Amino acid sequence: MSTRSDALSRRRLLQSLIALGFVSCLPRWFGANAASPKDTRMSRIFITGSTDGLGLAAARTLMDEGHALVLHARSKQRASVFADLARRPAGIVIGDLSSASETRSIAGQLNEIGRMDAEMGELGG
Numbered sequence: 479m480s481t482r483s484d485a486l487s488r489r490r491l492l493q494s495l496i497a498l499g500f501v502s503c504l505p506r507w508f509g510a511n512a513a514s515p516k517d518t519r520m521s522r523i524f525i526t527g528s529t530d531g532l533g534l535a536a537a538r539t540l541m542d543e544g545h546a547l548v549l550h551a552r553s554k555q556r557a558s559v560f561a562d563l564a565r566r567p568a569g570i571v572i573g574d575l576s577s578a579s580e581t582r583s584i585a586g587q588l589n590e591i592g593r594m595d596a597e598m599g600e601l602g603g
Contacts, residue, residue, distance in 0.1 A: 489539055521545050521546070521595035521596055522545070522546045522547075522548065522568060522592070522593065522594050522595050522596075523540060523545055523546070523547050523548070523594065523595060523596045523597070523598065524547075524548045524550070524571075524588065524594045524596070524597045524598070525537055525540075525547060525548070525549055525550060525597075525598045525599075526550040526575065526597075526598070526599045527550065527599075528547075528549040528550055528551070529549075529550075529551045529552075529556045529557065529559050529560075530559065533598070534559070536598055537549055537563070537567075538563065538564075541563065541564070541565045541567070542564075542565075546567075546568035547567045547568055548567060548568050548569040548570070548571060548588065548591055548594065549567045549569070549570050549571070550570075550571050550572075550573075550575075550584070551570065551571075551572050552572070552573070552574045552575075553572065553574070554572055557570055557572055568591070569587075569591040571584050571587040571588060571591075572584075572587075573587070
C-alpha cells in the first residue's frame with residue numbers, strides 16, 4: 479500500500495515528465511488548463527511502456543487518483559506485473575511497437591476498448 483508521501487513523490491515525478499515533454503499531451507484534468515482546482519473528472523489514459531520504471535510509476539499515480547488506465551506491455555509475460563497493482567486497469571493491450579503488424583494489432587485492441595482522453599508514450603518497458 480502506498481503512503482501519502484509516496485503518492486506525492488509520484489505526482490511530482492509525473493509533473494516533471496509533463497514539463498520535460500515526455501508526456502505526449504497535457505490533458506484537461508492536469509495542470510493550469512483544468513476547468514477548476516476541484517475538477518476531478520476521471521480520464522481514460524493509454525500508457526505505453528507501463529510494465530516498469532517511469533511508465534509503471536505514472537500508472538500507479540494516475541490509478542491512485544481514480545483515472546481509468548489502459549496499460550501496454552510488449553508480451554503476456556511482461557503484462558504479468560499488472561497483477562500486483564492495487565486497482566485493476568480499464569484494459570491491457572499487448573504487442574511490440576517495434577513491429578508494424580503488432581502495432582496494428584495494438585491499434586485494433588485500443589479500438590475495441592474505445593475512446594482515450596490522453597496517451598503517455600514511450601516511457602519504458
